[in-house]
Structure formats: C-alpha cells, structure tokens
Amino acid sequence: MSKLLVIAEGRDGALRNVSFEAIAAAKKIKSDAEIVGVVLGKDDLEDKANELIYHGADRVVTIAHEKLQNYTSEGYGQAVLAIVNDESPDGIVMGHTSIGKDLTPKLAAKLDTGLVSDVVDIEVNGDRVEYTRPIYSGKAFEKKIITDGLTFVTIRPNNIPILDRDESRSGDITTKEVDVADIRTIVKDVVRKASKGVDLSEARVVVAGGRGVKSADGFKPLYELAEVLGGAVGASRGACDAEYCDYSLQIGQTGKVVTPDLYIAVGISGAIQHLAGMSNSKVIVAINKDPEANIFNIADYGIIGDLFEVIPLLIEEIKAVTVEA
Amino acid sequence: MNIYVLLKKTFDTEEKINLHDGRIDDDGAEFIINPYDEYAVEEAIKQRDEHGGEVIVVTIGDEDSEKQLRTALAMGADKAVLINTEEDLEDGDQYTTAKILEAYFEDKEVDLILAGNVAIDEASGQVGPRLAEALGIPYVTTITNLTIDGEDVSIEKDVEGDVERIETTLPLLVTCQQGLNEPRYPSLPGIMKAKKKPLEELELDDLDLDEDDVEPKTKTIEVFLPPAKEAGRVLEGDVQDQVKELVSLLKNEKKVL
Ligand SMILES: Cc1cc2nc3c(=O)[nH]c(=O)nc-3n(C[C@H](O)[C@H](O)[C@H](O)COP(=O)(O)OP(=O)(O)OC[C@H]3O[C@@H](n4cnc5c(N)ncnc54)[C@H](O)[C@@H]3O)c2cc1C
Ligand SMILES: Cc1cc2nc3c(=O)[nH]c(=O)nc-3n(C[C@H](O)[C@H](O)[C@H](O)COP(=O)(O)OP(=O)(O)OC[C@H]3O[C@@H](n4cnc5c(N)ncnc54)[C@H](O)[C@@H]3O)c2cc1C
Numbered sequence: 001m002s003k004l005l006v007i008a009e010g011r012d013g014a015l016r017n018v019s020f021e022a023i024a025a026a027k028k029i030k031s032d033a034e035i036v037g038v039v040l041g042k043d044d045l046e047d048k049a050n051e052l053i054y055h056g057a058d059r060v061v062t063i064a065h066e067k068l069q070n071y072t073s074e075g076y077g078q079a080v081l082a083i084v085n086d087e088s089p090d091g092i093v094m095g096h097t098s099i100g101k102d103l104t105p106k107l108a109a110k111l112d113t114g115l116v117s118d119v120v121d122i123e124v125n126g127d128r129v130e131y132t133r134p135i136y137s138g139k140a141f142e143k144k145i146i147t148d149g150l151t152f153v154t155i156r157p158n159n160i161p162i163l164d165r166d167e168s169r170s171g172d173i174t175t176k177e178v179d180v181a182d183i184r185t186i187v188k189d190v191v192r193k194a195s196k197g198v199d200l201s202e203a204r205v206v207v208a209g210g211r212g213v214k215s216a217d218g219f220k221p222l223y224e225l226a227e228v229l230g231g232a233v234g235a236s237r238g239a240c241d242a243e244y245c246d247y248s249l250q251i252g253q254t255g256k257v258v259t260p261d262l263y264i265a266v267g268i269s270g271a272i273q274h275l276a277g278m279s280n281s282k283v284i285v286a287i288n289k290d291p292e293a294n295i296f297n298i299a300d301y302g303i304i305g306d307l308f309e310v311i312p313l314l315i316e317e318i319k320a321v322t323v324e325a
Numbered sequence: 326m327n328i329y330v331l332l333k334k335t336f337d338t339e340e341k342i343n344l345h346d347g348r349i350d351d352d353g354a355e356f357i358i359n360p361y362d363e364y365a366v367e368e369a370i371k372q373r374d375e376h377g378g379e380v381i382v383v384t385i386g387d388e389d390s391e392k393q394l395r396t397a398l399a400m401g402a403d404k405a406v407l408i409n410t411e412e413d414l415e416d417g418d419q420y421t422t423a424k425i426l427e428a429y430f431e432d433k434e435v436d437l438i439l440a441g442n443v444a445i446d447e448a449s450g451q452v453g454p455r456l457a458e459a460l461g462i463p464y465v466t467t468i469t470n471l472t473i474d475g476e477d478v479s480i481e482k483d484v485e486g487d488v489e490r491i492e493t494t495l496p497l498l499v500t501c502q503q504g505l506n507e508p509r510y511p512s513l514p515g516i517m518k519a520k521k522k523p524l525e526e527l528e529l530d531d532l533d534l535d536e537d538d539v540e541p542k543t544k545t546i547e548v549f550l551p552p553a554k555e556a557g558r559v560l561e562g563d564v565q566d567q568v569k570e571l572v573s574l575l576k577n578e579k580k581v582l
Pocket of ligand 2: 331333359362385410414415419442444446447450451545
C-alpha cells in the first residue's frame with residue numbers, strides 16, 4: 001500500500017480549508033493510499049489533528065515546538081523532513097499558499113525530487129495520474145505527469161472539493177519530538193493587515209473593487225454587498241496603490257489567487273496581472289462604465305454603468321430575492 | 326559584494342496565446358525579462374551602488390536570451406552569463422533548472438542572489454528556494470524591502486498582504502515581489518555601454534554536467550486553452566432592469582446565490 005503525507009496549515013488558531021482539500025487531493029491521487037496528516041505548531045495541536053481525521057486522514061503526526069509558532073522555512077523544513085525520514089512516504093501534498101510556495105521547493109530540493117505546483121485538477125488515467133495547472137497568467141493550462149521520484153504536489157485553494165466531515169472517524173495521533181535547531185532567518189514581528197472574517201482565498205463569493213471605486217469610502221457599498229452575499233471583499237492593485245484599501249485585499253499575480261463560485265469585479269479594468277488571480281472563478285460578473293474594458297472579455301455577465309448607481313440597486317435586489325427564499 | 330541575479334526570459338503574457346502542435350506558439354511572440362526579475366536587477370544595482378561590488382546576471386536559455394541579458398546590462402549590471410542548453414537538452418523542468426544553477430554556483434563566492442518570486446509563464450516559484458537549499462544558504466521569498474548592514478540583513482516580506490520583518494545574514498538568496506522598487510529603464514548611454522560588457526556563454530559541458538544529471542522529474546503531456554466561455558453577456562435595458570436580470574441569472578441559471 002502506498003502512503004501520502006498531507007501537510008496541514010493553520011491560520012488564526014484553526015486549520016485552513018486547503019488542508020482538507022489536500023486530503024481530498026491525496027485520495028484522488030491514490031484512492032487506497034494511507035493518508036498521514038502532519039500538523040506543526042507551538043502547542044494545542046490535538047484538535048487540529050482530529051479535524052484532519054474527520055476530513056479523511058487515516059492518522060496524524062504532530063510536532064509541537066516553540067520554534068514552530070511562526071512559520072520559517074528552516075523550522076518547518078526540519079520538522080517535515082524528520083517525519084519524511086520516519087515515514088518514507090510515496091508522496092506529499094500541500095496547499096499552494098504563501099507557506100506552501102515557500103516550503104515545498106526547499107523540501108523538493110532536499111529530497112532530490114520533482115514538484116508540481118499550483119494544481120487545480122487531478123485525473124487518474126489508467127495508472128497514470130495527470131495534474132492540471134494554469135500557466136501563462138491563466139491564459140492556458142498544462143497537464144503534467146510525474147516521471148520519477150516522489151509524488152509531490154501543491155494544490156490551489158478552492159479547486160478540489162473537500163470530503164464530507166465525519167466525526168465518527170478515528171485514527172492514531174502520534175506526537176514526535178524534534179530538536180528544531182539553527183534557524184538563520186528570524187521573524188522579528190508580523191504587521192497583521194489581513195482583515196478579519198472570511199479568508200479571501202477560501203471565500204465562495206468575492207466582491208472586488210478597483211481604481212474606479214475612487215476612495216476608501218467608495219468601498220463601503222462593496223463591503224455591504226459582500227455581507228449580503230456572505231462573501232469577502234478583494235481589490236485590484238490599482239485600488240491598493242491608491243490607498244483605498246489595504247494590500248492584504250489585493251488579488252492577482254502579486255496578490256492572492258482566488259477561485260470563488262462568484263466573482264464580482266467593480267471598477268476594475270481587467271489587466272492580465274489581475275486576471276491571473278481570478279480568471280478561474282466559476283462565475284464572473286463585471287461592472288464597469290467603459291464598454292471596452294478588458295474585464296468584459298472574461299465576464300459571464302456584464303453591466304455597463306456607473307458602479308455608484310449599480311451597487312446600491314444590486315444590494316436591494318439581492319436582499320429582496322433572498323428574503324423571498 | 327558579489328551579487329547575482331537569476332533572470333528568466335519569458336513570453337509576454339499580455340499577448341494573445343495561440344497553440345501550435347499542442348504547444349504554446351512563440352513564433353513572432355514578444356519576449357521580455359520576467360517582470361519580477363526586473364525588480365531583482367534593479368535591487369541588485371541599488372545594493373551594489375550602496376555597498377560596492379559587482380552584479381552578475383545569470384540565465385539558462387538559448388541564443389535569443391542574449392537580448393534580455395543585454396537589457397539587464399544596459400540597466401547597470403556588470404556582467405552576464407548565458408547557460409545555453411539548446412544543443413544539449415530537449416526537456417527540462419524546475420528540477421533541471423535548479424540543478425544547472427547549482428552546478429554553476431558551486432565554485433562561486435556568493436554574498437547575495439536575487440531571483441524573481443515567480444516566472445509569469447510556468448509560474449511555479451520553485452527555482453529560488455530550490456537553489457538556496459542546494460547551496461546551503463538561507464532564503465526569504467516575496468521581499469518588499471531589503472537593508473544590508475555589513476553581514477546583517479533586515480527584510481520586509483509580503484505574506485498575503487501581511488508584512489513580516491525578518492532578520493538574517495549574508496550569504497542569502499531572496500525572491501523579489503512587486504513593491505520592492507521601481508525598475509529603471511535603460512538609458513541610451515547604458516545601452517551603448519552594455520554592448521561592450523562581458524557576456525560569458527556556457528554549456529552543460531563547462532559545468533561538468535551530463536544530460537542524465539539534470540533529467541527532469543516531471544513532464545508536460547498536454548497544453549490547452551481554457552474552454553471558450555460563451556461570449557459574456559452584457560445586459561441591456563435600464564439599470565434597474567439589468568440588475569434584476571443579473572440577480573435572476575445568478576440565482577436561477579448559475580445557482581450561485
Ligand atoms: C509585475 C506586475 C504585477 C502586478 N500584479 C497585480 C496584481 O496582483 N493585481 C492587480 O490587480 N494588478 C496587478 N498589477 C497592475 C495591473 O497591471 C493594473 O495596473 C491594475 O490591475 C489596474 O487596476 P484597476 O483595474 O483597478 O485600475 P484601472 O486600470 O485604472 O481601471 C479602473 C476601471 O474602473 C472603471 N471605472 C471608473 N469609474 C467607474 C465608475 N464610476 N463606475 C464603473 N466603472 C468605473 C474604468 O472604466 C476602468 O476600467 C501588476 C502589474 C505589474 C507590472
Ligand atoms: C533544458 C530545459 C528545457 C525546458 N523545456 C521546457 C518545455 O519543453 N516546456 C516548458 O514549459 N518549460 C520548459 N523548461 C522550463 C522549465 O519548465 C521551467 O520553466 C523552469 O524550470 C523555470 O520554472 P518556472 O518557470 O516555474 O520558474 P519559477 O520557479 O516561477 O521562477 C522563479 C525565478 O527563478 C529564476 N529562474 C527561473 N527560470 C530561470 C532560468 N531559466 N534561468 C535563470 N533563472 C531562472 C528567476 O529569477 C525567476 O523569477 C525547460 C527548461 C530547461 C532548463
């Protein structure tokens with residue numbers, strides 16, 4: 001039987017959804033593989049370990065260490081490698097998040113193996129597993145196979161559906177002692193800007209504003225719209241550079257990559273660097289006063305008009321319709 | 326200081342993408358310096374101007390990569406190195422690229438290596454961290470600020486919009502994020518000077534590498550364009566009607582409300 005490691009990732013005390021998606025991805029890669037979850041942190045890892053089991057992991061290895069409180073590539077690298085040494089897995093799956101992007105190439109180099117990054121779909125074709133990933137800023141896709149070495153992949157959040165949570169599942173949780181030494185990159189402090197509420201990269205609905213929103217005040221109706229939709233607010237680089245909102249809201253090649261069910265682009269022109277972060281969204285709505293704006297080329301539905309007129313009406317209409325239901 | 330920049334020539338993704346024989350058609354396409362590598366070149370020049378030393382730009386590519394290297398030299402880099410794999414290798418992946426770079430750097434005295442955070446075409450973001458690990462030096466990805474004081478380095482790192490302040494030491498590899506600086510345009514005198522700056526060309530042999538040493542671990546079996554969306558529907562009528570129709574479509578047709 002083969003064995004796949006899934007490296008979980010937390011944020012604000014809970015696991016990010018992509019950790020569960022990684023379990024589902026591992027099951028897709030090999031349906032009968034033993035799935036071993038990995039949880040790292042300072043302390044209190046048991047609840048997280050259980051969550052992995054409820055979501056399909058067969059067992060979990062945890063490492064608690066002071067130096068694992070903040071992510072560093074060296075701390076996490078040493079911890080994961082210690083587990084890899086014990087377990088000799090056939091593969092590793094992790095989220096393509098800022099931590100996943102930072103850590104996995106280091107592990108791949110150390111393990112002298114390949115790595116397929118930013119996977120959005122996995123298909124099994126006979127005994128061949130094919131990984132689909134976006135390339136060229138999302139303008140094309142490629143299918144890759146692994147020809148040698150470990151099965152090592154990172155998956156883009158919000159693309160591979162999680163398995164149903166099942167609290168009756170149980171599995172071993174083992175705690176491993178590791179001496180985390182010699183960290184050469186010290187995190188002095190973190191200036192937290194990321195907003196509370198729905199995690200942008202996991203949101204089912206994203207309402208994103210651009211330079212067309214014109215001011216920080218102009219973003220207020222967007223927040224209201226996001227709230228009635230149970231979604232999160234995002235932004236273009238243009239809006240962030242103009243200081244209408246914080247960079248933590250930025251979507252695109254430099255910012256977050258999102259794949260919601262519904263993306264509403266408001267006063268955003270649709271530069272390729274922005275599209276790279278959202279073009280995989282299932283349904284895209286564009287609201288822009290310029291009929292020539294590039295965003296209309298990838299939108300499912302477009303409204304040509306003044307956003308300050310359209311958004312309040314949209315909020316009203318959605319409220320009306322959802323109250324009906 | 327010995328400052329190295331890893332530079333990739335990329336397809337300009339602003340351009341229309343066509344397929345030809347199951348590959349991206351790059352006939353007549355515009356090639357550019359990967360935008361995140363422009364930040365790396367700019368930062369390297371600034372750090373050299375402040376601390377002294379040399380900026381050496383390294384690329385793995387083909388004959389045509391000379392163009393992007395000359396541009397970097399025109400911006401102010403001192404030397405360029407082209408590792409030309411055209412004759413020796415058919416296929417390659419991130420494993421290949423990192424292995425070749427590792428062999429190149431093996432006998433170099435390095436203080437700082439700057440790479441891009443991601444290449445806009447293949448976009449894995451693997452090459453920088455892979456190389457740092459292979460060379461046994463620390464790395465910090467997606468940096469937006471870099472201050473060097475002797476051996477000590479302070480960095481601001483972008484983590485999905487949060488800012489992490491990191492302290493570390495040289496030698497070091499960093500990958501550059503938008504916001505780090507504003508890359509300069511090459512000046513006319515810069516362009517003239519660049520023509521005479523040294524550009525060293527190497528092949529696998531010069532790095533004591535065989536094809537087998539760098540054989541890729543992954544393979545692309547298919548490239549395809551996203552399924553053509555039905556032309557997006559621009560709604561009509563007065564605004565009130567458009568909004569009503571939109572909400573109805575989202576609810577009943579797409580079932581996302
Ligand atoms: C290396 C690099 C990386 C980048 N990374 C990113 C990234 O990650 N994310 C990103 O977003 N950008 C990124 N950019 C920047 C990108 O190229 C664009 O400059 C940016 O996306 C533009 O933002 P915008 O659409 O808000 O502004 P604009 O292009 O100025 O568009 C504003 C739009 O608002 C519309 N508008 C104005 N008023 C109204 C109104 N009253 N009602 C309705 N519509 C209105 C206008 O018609 C226009 O289409 C990057 C650029 C580079 C070079
Ligand atoms: C011999 C050979 C054959 C190849 N054949 C193919 C092919 O058929 N199809 C295909 O799609 N790709 C091919 N590649 C390219 C390869 O798949 C990747 O594009 C390459 O490994 C870089 O990965 P990336 O684009 O994900 O870069 P990332 O890891 O995203 O790049 C991050 C940073 O690493 C540095 N970097 C990346 N690439 C280079 C480079 N070449 N030289 C110097 N610095 C670099 C830059 O600073 C860049 O900003 C080949 C590569 C080689 C060496």
